Amino acid sequence: MRGKMNPIHIVVAGATGRMGRETVKMITREKHLKLTGAVARSRKGEDVGTVIGLGELGVTLTDSLESALEAGQPHVLIDLTTPETVKRHMELAIDAGVRPVVGTTGLTEEEIKDLDRKCRERDLGGIIAPNFAVGAVLMMAFASKAAKYLPDVEIIEMHHDQKLDAPSGTAMKTAELISREREEKKQGHPEEKEILDGARGGYRQGFRIHSVRLPGLVAHQEVLFGGPGQLLTLRHDSMNRESFMPGVKLAVEEVMNRTGLIYGLENLMEL
Missing domain, CATH: 3.30.360.10 (Dihydrodipicolinate Reductase; domain 2)
Structure with a gap:
């Protein structure tokens, strides 16, 4: 985990969905985490905090992950979108040197192996969690x-x-x-x-x-x-979706210290 003076910068894709809203709320509660970008298919140009009922956070919604990664300069992408977009989002993040933390399922074994290889080539960690609870x-x-x-x-x-x-x-x-x-x-x-x-x-x-x-x-x-x-x-x-937040927080913290793509939260726990 990074210290107080060096928070982990995060972009959330799917920020206005049910999981995304809880994730944004969790990030704002944690002093060592900082939201620097938010992606959603609608409400482009609006403040994400206003949209989800938190008040202004100073982070504007965009429908482009590329622009969010460029503007937000994050360490971590939390992707809570759909099986149709998650692979492309992970590739964009890895190419940008950003560590993906993914709560979306639907990737094939071959796709996971390919993404693991890409992570290792860039000396990045990545986490896919079928369940964050x-x-x-x-x-x-x-x-x-x-x-x-x-x-x-x-x-x-x-x-x-x-x-x-x-x-x-x-x-x-x-x-x-x-x-x-x-x-x-x-x-x-x-x-x-x-x-x-x-x-x-x-x-x-x-x-x-x-x-x-x-x-x-x-x-x-x-x-x-x-x-x-x-x-x-x-x-x-x-x-409720608050039950997933301790796992999301754990994944964000651990991905900073890992190399390669990890599948399953159990691999971050002493089981």
Whole structure:
């Protein structure tokens, strides 16, 4: 972490979205962080603080990440946009010598490898976090441990109805961690038949992932492990987006001291 006289300068892309608003608020509360740029698709030319209800912050919204990076001269880009734009935004940041901290999922393994290479070439750190909630990261770590002993598992993830990707990045990361700890095992009856296509959810290494999208939800996940005469349920619930802010803050602080692209907040924690 930088000292009081040398705050970490940050540009936020997606600054007027629900996560972006909480992130801007968090930055303004922390003395060692400083907002120097804000990107959004609308309200160009307006003060970001006025738009989100904080009062004037002296940072004008722009719809161009390139101009925000040039004008803001940040150390870190926090990108909270969409899967369609995140790769381009990360490339722009890395080319400008700016460390990306990304809360948007949807990148392929090959894209992540390519971005990691670009970070290392520029001696920069970068972080992609499928979930910034510390409790969700712990849930994923516990699921990984449980899979060694209870290999029959299903994942149910539940999010608000405006989420663009399914399954969620958290569910996919959980599935990845579980897959490292168990051999592939096709679950359910061998003659099982889906009466309605998709009723059994997405398939991953023999187990299933189910996605629920409803208004009123924020971000929730259950990992269910079954065994003879027993059921283990691991569940995490984010009631509001403030729950993600300690993880965002941790990522911003840690990315200053890392090289290469890190995937998953658990890699910044002592788990």
